[in-house]
Amino acid sequence: DAMVIQNPRYQVTQFGKPVTLSCSQTLNHNVMYWYQQKSSQAPKLLFHYYDKDFNNEADTPDNFQSRRPNTSFCFLDIRSPGLGDAAMYLCATSPRTGGPDTQYFGPGTRLTVL
């Protein structure tokens, strides 16, 4: 089945220790998104890629970086995690047909910062 996969599902890191979250998709979608979602809050868009074009949201901290080496994979790097970065990180994809597209989400990675 075509899908969006995120690894790991649960990640524990220490304050200040770099961590990388990964996302892969078999949908062959052009667009990939990274969202941060804290409990009972709306998902907050961090970045999105349209093919290789990287789009950074204005209020995304510099501590967050992203890479998309190919169509299928996208990575979220948190250079120095703080306690406030503990959240669910959601990867999503959409086909970008030139009009409104549905976003399809992976299962998420729950990040704990100790």
Added chain:
Amino acid sequence: GQNIDQPTEMTATEGAIVQINCTYQTSGFNGLFWYQQHAGEAPTFLSYNVLDGLEEKGRFSSFLSRSKGYSYLLLKELQMKDSASYLCAAMDSNYQLIWGAGTKLIIKP
């Protein structure tokens, strides 16, 4: 600014009907999405409206009024598995989704 408003929490009884409302303000409008999110899981797509009116899909229906900036999600014959958060998201002129914080729906037997 861009904004989505929806109730924080609602409670309903198994077998009943519940309506979850959403109002939105966006720069341009390219449709309104509803997603279901169970606790600790990712959002899953429920519905998309871009024209005024009601779209029915099984037990779930979604309504849109563009002139009022208003949508609702109607859930019929509620089941315990419908306990979840329901996220309203409006798509702006740049095809970006503006998300609400979600409505937590609690179903009681």
